[in-house]
Amino acid sequence: MKQEQKLKISLALIRFSTGIFFLVWSLEKFISPENAQKIFSKFYFMEISPAISQTAGIVQTIIVLAFMAGLLKTWTYGAILGMHAVSTFSTYQQLLNPYETSTSNKLFWAAVPLLAALIGLFLMRKEDNLLSITFDKK
Numbered sequence: 642m643k644q645e646q647k648l649k650i651s652l653a654l655i656r657f658s659t660g661i662f663f664l665v666w667s668l669e670k671f672i673s674p675e676n677a678q679k680i681f682s683k684f685y686f687m688e689i690s691p692a693i694s695q696t697a698g699i700v701q702t703i704i705v706l707a708f709m710a711g712l713l714k715t716w717t718y719g720a721i722l723g724m725h726a727v728s729t730f731s732t733y734q735q736l737l738n739p740y741e742t743s744t745s746n747k748l749f750w751a752a753v754p755l756l757a758a759l760i761g762l763f764l765m766r767k768e769d770n771l772l773s774i775t776f777d778k779k
Contacts, residue, residue: 652769660709670698711773714766
């Protein structure tokens with residue numbers, strides 16, 4: 642297998658696995674809006690209603706599906722990267738205390754390599770064209 646094909650497969654795997662990861666979180670806003678309300682309250686210091694949770698879930702799901710399809714790469718890849726960066730940095734207290742015994746803060750560290758992968762995917766977005774919808778003229 643050629644290096645270029647390996648790169649395309651790798652980028653597509655990052656895109657699809659990240660998209661599935663984000664779908665879990667966006668769909669939770671529909672399935673269990675009260676969990677989303679708790680997360681927004683604890684990590685973003687915002688009180689939201691179930692309607693806002695569901696609206697956010699709709700918007701996030703649309704962005705995630707467009708991202709998974711490889712549409713509008715600069716915007717969708719940037720939006721996913723931005724959402725994940727905000728989410729990761731909002732958990733700085735858990736990241737700084739990974740061995741706190743009352744909670745499982747070590748799991749918050751899973752967000753860090755994903756953030757790095759998303760930065761890499763954003764930087765390589767023009768090369769990520771395996772199984773993506775593109776309107777570029779070639």
